[in-house]
Amino acid sequence: MFPTLLATPGLATFAAQMDDERQAHLTEFGEQQHPDGTGGSTRDLAADRLFQEAQAALQDGTVTWRHALEMMTAAVAAETDPAELRTLLVRTAAACAAWARDIDRRPHPMVCAHCGKPIETSESRSTWVGPLKAPGVPECASPRFHLGRPECRTASDRASDEWMREYRARTAVRTADPVVPAGQDDAS
Ligand SMILES: [Zn+2]
Structure with missing residues (x-):
């Protein structure tokens, strides 16, 4: 090909x-044939x-x-x-x-995923934090949190930890013959 x-x-x-x-x-059904x-x-x-x-x-x-x-x-x-x-x-x-x-291509609505309040935007400084964008999730639906509010930052840290857990689970499943056995990188 x-x-x-x-x-x-x-x-x-x-x-x-x-x-x-x-x-x-294909994994679940094989090649399908229907009228x-x-x-x-x-x-x-x-x-x-x-x-x-x-x-x-x-x-x-x-x-x-x-x-x-x-x-x-x-x-x-x-x-x-x-x-x-x-x-x-x-x-x-x-x-x-x-x-x-x-x-x-839609812009982010700039609403905090923790407190639901608008996040101000600034040309000169960062105003928000959030986990990395997950594959397949559009920018506009990726959670963002207030950078300047401690409780919103804590929620962002939790979301980032969750993201990392899901990412590890996904790559462990999709790697057919992993060079590093699943879980080994957690032992360090
Ligand atoms: Zn907030």
């Missing part, structure tokens, strides 16, 4: 996470209705990702031609990647 150069920003991360998901499916189960007049009507809704929302500036994805999954459910179906599946996955990318 040749390495694939992905031109779209953020898509390599999304593809790597999709690869992890597929590996998990498509698509088509029929009810699904045609639903696809039409959701398409019209999305178009209307686009016109009046109220379109959401939910509109886009509902419209696309309804089109998938209505399609029976295997070639068209496959095209729609790729198109739906691309919309999912675009949605995930949008979430990844």
Whole structure:
């Protein structure tokens, strides 16, 4: 398999996470074979209705990702031609990647994960602390805590310890043949 150069920003991360998901499916279910189960007049009507809704929302500036994805999954459910179906599946996955990318790029709300109060921002000094961003967690959903409030800093330390425990557990499970046996690094 040749390495694939992905031109779209953020898509390599999304593809790597999709690869992890597929590996998990394969481990649990093996390669799956099912009939498509698509088509029929009810699904045609639903696809039409959701398409019209999305178009209307686009016109009046109220379109959401939910509109886009509902419209696309309804089109998938209505399609029976295997070639068209496959095209729609790729198109739906691309919309999912675009949605995930949008979430990844959202600014942090700057609300403390301990006390729930806003965290002030400053160009000249740090105002918050928090654990490292976990893989797959967007910046906007990563917990941040008040740097200047002792009880919030304590909560941040607890969150960081928790992060480290989870990180160790995850890497221990995913490393098939670890050079360092799990738990050995805790003994020092
Ligand atoms: Zn706080």
